[in-house]
Amino acid sequence: MTTTDLINAYLDVWNERDAAAREALMKSVLTGDSVYSDPDYAGLRGHAELSEAIGRAQANFGDLRFALGDVIGAHHDRALFTWRLGTAATGYDVVEFDGDRIRSVVGFFA
Template sequence: MNAHTDLIDRYFDAWNETDAVRRRELIAATWTADADYRDPLLAGAGHDGIDAMIRAVHERFPHHTFHRTTEVDGFANRLRFSWALTTPAGEAIVKGSDFGVLDAHGRLQAVTGFLDQIPAAT
């Protein structure tokens, strides 16, 4: 694995972590203090904002997990990857692609997420 893949796997570890203390440790190791996350449904700024955003996803989708579905593609301080949010039974209910910007130390400074597949409204 390369440094970008390690970073993004840790990013997903943070998204999947339900223990608040461990999640905060993962966020601090993965994101810059002034980090920013944006997608069409969520936003979080700084470690507190990102933690609150992840906690809200856990409340809305208990026992669901995020998985990387592609290799991490990167150059310079930019990277991209795709993912799926899966139910406890393993069914992908949301799929997306994220684009990240890294700081000089290799931590995420910004992530912009795009939703590639979402459940149909009923």
């Protein structure tokens, strides 16, 4: 799986509305001890905490879906990319990889 493929799979996690299906995606994309932070959430740990936060956030998104903008750069075990949430929002994420899964995500809203 390429860096771009893994990032797209991560965005699929955010787009998945069914909690059980989202958990299955998370297992293939994120390490079990993954950490997520953005301006709204600080240090969410593991799949359950992130899935709960995604469910709450989706209630505010309506039908909007995340899409990859650009992979700005990737080196060693990290990547920086932009994303769009429909036409409503944009942002940047920095992800850290552990092999073929993501260990941490730090998100920024533009």
